[in-house]
Amino acid sequence: xxxxxxxxxxxxxxxxxxxxxxxxxxxxxxxxxxxxxxxxxxxxxxxxxxxxxxxxxxxxxxxxxxxxxxxxxxxxxxxxxxxxxxxxxxxxxxxxxxxxxxxxxxxxxxxxxxxxxxxxxxxxxxxxxxxxxxxxxxxxxxxxxxxxxxxxxxxxxxxxxxxxxxxxxxxxxxxxxxxxxxxxxxxxxxxxxxxxxxxxxxxxxxxxxxxxxxxxxxxxxxxxxxxxxxxxxxxxxxxxxxxxxxxxxxxxxxxxxxxxxxxxxxxxxxxxxxxxxxxxxxxxxxxxxxxxxxxxxxxxxxxxxxxxx
DNA sequence: AATATCTGCAACCGCGGGCGG
DNA sequence: GCCGCCCGCGGTTGCAGATAT
Numbered sequence: 001x002x003x004x005x006x007x008x009x010x011x012x013x014x015x016x017x018x019x020x021x022x023x024x025x026x027x028x029x030x031x032x033x034x035x036x037x038x039x040x041x042x043x044x045x046x047x048x049x050x051x052x053x054x055x056x057x058x059x060x061x062x063x064x065x066x067x068x069x070x071x072x073x074x075x076x077x078x079x080x081x082x083x084x085x086x087x088x089x090x091x092x093x094x095x096x097x098x099x100x101x102x103x104x105x106x107x108x109x110x111x112x113x114x115x116x117x118x119x120x121x122x123x124x125x126x127x128x129x130x131x132x133x134x135x136x137x138x139x140x141x142x143x144x145x146x147x148x149x150x151x152x153x154x155x156x157x158x159x160x161x162x163x164x165x166x167x168x169x170x171x172x173x174x175x176x177x178x179x180x181x182x183x184x185x186x187x188x189x190x191x192x193x194x195x196x197x198x199x200x201x202x203x204x205x206x207x208x209x210x211x212x213x214x215x216x217x218x219x220x221x222x223x224x225x226x227x228x229x230x231x232x233x234x235x236x237x238x239x240x241x242x243x244x245x246x247x248x249x250x251x252x253x254x255x256x257x258x259x260x261x262x263x264x265x266x267x268x269x270x271x272x273x274x275x276x277x278x279x280x281x282x283x284x285x286x287x288x289x290x291x292x293x294x295x296x297x298x299x300x301x302x303x304x305x306x307x308x309x
Numbered sequence: 310a311a312t313a314t315c316t317g318c319a320a321c322c323g324c325g326g327g328c329g330g
Numbered sequence: 331g332c333c334g335c336c337c338g339c340g341g342t343t344g345c346a347g348a349t350a351t
Contacts, residue, residue, distance in 0.1 A: 133317095
């Protein structure tokens, strides 16, 4: 337990003095809060933990009260954004699959830049992620095949269905079929109605939406997000003083592809890569080792997030 | 190796809708 | 109906890292 407390306290200190996140930077104008003492820019792991702990206890919403009740020096808007775009349970990060790409392309063609509406069909992705992916990847891809779009006789969906996406000709079959069943003034409701009576991709997606396991306030999922932050710090600490185990595997599968990966860590101010970070199990294992087996499973979580116990 | 340019994406801003007083 | 507050959305910014020169 002492080791665990040491871990948490050290984490707090390290995250403040040597944040793995980039230092706070200036961004745009300052209306959300021109008030003194309101912090902006990237969130630190410490802030993330405070926010997640609070939301776990009180649930999301009433964002205005969050900064007051947590002591976070952030405006309510920033808290909400951090939660919905990053810390919220069930968020999938990393590369978009061809399936997801197809969904986005076709939904964008149908709905326009209604990212929130599009995101409802990709429950694991945030509207911000989808928007970013569209602006940085898909727009360019589609541009390459823009010449057919100059033909005004051709429906938009037909143009898009001609895009030679690697392995998902399924897009053409499924989506355009649905699209042709309706006129050009489709809206979200029409799509839902269609999908509910078909066995296509939309319906599969919708069935997921109707059983949104990810929408429940699953602490485990939320903890996974936070665990990423912790693990990054732990990697960094390991590099500096070597007091963490160099390998941990579960079910015979190594959590780290290489020793170098584990020891790599991040330089101060280096930007964090969220994709390649292993789960909370590493933290559990280390706490267990350090505590002689006294801290494990839920106890681990209680140590890291004492407010939840 | 040094510098310039490009890319990805977290976080910001302003606007508008919903709601209660 | 008006006002203020809260929240969600879409567009934009600016930095870090990657890539090109």
